[in-house]
Amino acid sequence: MKYANWNNELGNPEWFLHDRFGMFIHFGLFSLAARHEWLMTTEQISPEDYQKYFEHFNPELIDMKTLAKTAKETGMKYAVLTTKHHEGFALWDTDYSDYKITNTQFKRDLVQEFIEAFRAEGIKIGLYHSLIDWHHEDFTIDGLHPQRDDEEYRKSNNTRKMEAYLDYLKNQVTELLTNYGKVDYFWFDFSYGHRDWEWSKGKGKNEWKSEEILDLVTKLQPDILVNDRLDLGLGVVTPEQYQPEKPLVKDGQPVIWEACQAMKPTWGYDRDAKDWKSSEVLLKMLIETVSNNGNFLLNVGPNAKGELDKREESRLNDIGDWMKRNSKSLYGAGQSPFTVPKDCRYTQVGSNKLYLHIYSWPLRHIHLQGLAGRVQYAQFLHDHSQVFFREFDPEEVITSTETHIDEDSVVLELPIEKPEVLVPVVEIFLKDGENEIKI
Known part of the structure; x- marks a missing residue:
């Protein structure tokens, strides 16, 4: 570059x-x-x-x-x-x-x-x-x-x-x-x-x-x-x-x-x-x-x-x-091309590792715009515990008590309590290399 x-x-x-x-x-x-x-x-x-x-x-x-x-x-x-x-x-x-x-x-x-x-x-x-x-x-x-x-x-x-x-x-x-x-x-x-x-x-x-x-x-x-x-x-x-x-x-x-x-x-x-x-x-x-x-x-x-x-x-x-x-979320990392959720920061390493830094702990969900169909797996970086995620399903009936998911988004399902980490990080493994960054 x-x-x-x-x-x-x-x-x-x-x-x-x-x-x-x-x-x-x-x-x-x-x-x-x-x-x-x-x-x-x-x-x-x-x-x-x-x-x-x-x-x-x-x-x-x-x-x-x-x-x-x-x-x-x-x-x-x-x-x-x-x-x-x-x-x-x-x-x-x-x-x-x-x-x-x-x-x-x-x-x-x-x-x-x-x-x-x-x-x-x-x-x-x-x-x-x-x-x-x-x-x-x-x-x-x-x-x-x-x-x-x-x-x-x-x-x-x-x-x-x-x-x-x-x-x-x-x-x-x-x-x-x-x-x-x-x-x-x-x-x-x-x-x-x-x-x-x-x-x-x-x-x-x-x-x-x-x-x-x-x-x-x-x-x-x-x-x-x-x-x-x-x-x-x-x-x-x-x-x-x-x-x-x-x-x-x-x-x-x-x-x-x-x-x-x-x-x-x-x-x-x-x-x-x-x-x-x-x-x-x-x-x-x-x-x-x-x-x-x-x-x-x-x-x-x-x-x-x-x-x-x-x-x-x-x-x-x-x-x-x-x-x-x-x-791992900082060494060799740089700006990600994806839209950053509210009160968060992204960093990205190469084409398939996206890191979500959560500044303000939300109630259960974070919506990740533009990631539909791209996420392979997600985990907390500090302990490698799995983080579940959901995508839009046209056949699913959404009730008033459930989160609504946009067609292009992925929703992370987070615990109610914030992990005992200054800034929690979710490591997201992406499926393809279309969004590789170069630093």
């Missing part, structure tokens, strides 16, 4: 389209501040004042092996770690900066530990890398920069050399794609060339020299996937903190996309966070995404000691429990 956001420069996306579910990990100096990964700019903190987080950084309880096992038990097939967020702090032993994790009390290369642990669990490796760097002395001041309102800092743009910063950026990308073996996915963040503050403009593909960066990435790792945030119109489209309601298309062609979601309003650790999404809401978001031909990248933000919040652990456990019994 051709995708509007893909070409021969980019790696083969088949594994990505099959695996569907990944873990995002936001971790950095902002984890000590425990209130927002953007605090350096939202609170307009200078690099000098931000230095206290560097001096006190020591995630002594972080254990990538345990986190990798958690990701696997949750059903996640790939993971993406923030190697450097906008604050400029490197989680690996870079040769191009002293502002790195091996110069803190912690001393260890966390990128290496992440890659080794997740690779050992069979989870594909993704690396996040910010194009922005508010710490670097040659990164020019713009309207997003923490020092945007400081006249002395703004004057320093006269001596800041963006070309020197871009060399630094390329050197660090080269390290990440050279020193750690195969990397499956490189996740850049982000372009904002459309922004205009009058005294400064945002940075997009021209400012980043994005074509050169993409060329570097694909030469170093020809099979790698990238996201779309280089502003080139190529790569995985990455909507964050909102859910598309239908498959994404561009110029009439489908695009490969990934919904990036945090469990709470922030990505990094936030001690006082409210408005946590429930396990059920997160699971429905995952199902919704796959039903619209997308991937789902679910974030965790370890605290400053390196541990997950108990609420994160609880939600991952709940999703993992569901995935253990129901993941």
Whole structure:
């Protein structure tokens, strides 16, 4: 299948389209501040004042092996770690900066530990890398920069050399794609060339020299996937903190996309966070995404000691429990051509497996439009117990106490009580291959 956001420069996306579910990990100096990964700019903190987080950084309880096992038990097939967020702090032993994790009390290369642990669990490796760097002395001041309102800092743009910063950026990308073996996915963040503050403009593909960066990435790792945030119109489209309601298309062609979601309003650790999404809401978001031909990248933000919040652990456990019994409805799945019943979502695998995810438990029956004569067998996916179904029978006398069946429909006969599953799934085996999907 051709995708509007893909070409021969980019790696083969088949594994990505099959695996569907990944873990995002936001971790950095902002984890000590425990209130927002953007605090350096939202609170307009200078690099000098931000230095206290560097001096006190020591995630002594972080254990990538345990986190990798958690990701696997949750059903996640790939993971993406923030190697450097906008604050400029490197989680690996870079040769191009002293502002790195091996110069803190912690001393260890966390990128290496992440890659080794997740690779050992069979989870594909993704690396996040910010194009922005508010710490670097040659990164020019713009309207997003923490020092945007400081006249002395703004004057320093006269001596800041963006070309020197871009060399630094390329050197660090080269390290990440050279020193750690195969990397499956490189996740850049982000372009904002459309922004205009009058005294400064945002940075997009021209400012980043994005074509050169993409060329570097694909030469170093020809099979790698990238996201779309280089502003080139190529790569995985990455909507964050909102859910598309239908498959994404561009110029009439489908695009490969990934919904990036945090469990709470922030990505990094936030001690006082409210408005946590429930396990059920997160699971429905995952199902919704796959039903619209997308991937789902679910974030965790370890605290400053390196541990997950108990609420994160609880939600991952709940999703993992569901995935253990129901993941067949998501891996390798995509949108189905059939009309979706009320309060349900379909996913489909190939030509003969249709999965009905029931969001709101009905009274006894669900009508499946357009499936008359097509259903071979039906069962609950979580326990493989049979689900009976009925079709229109012109000779049957329907009384006022029985459900009425349309000629083109199948009616599932469900128990009165909802099974003890967050979202029950009915696996429907179809008789023919006329409605095969391709993803």
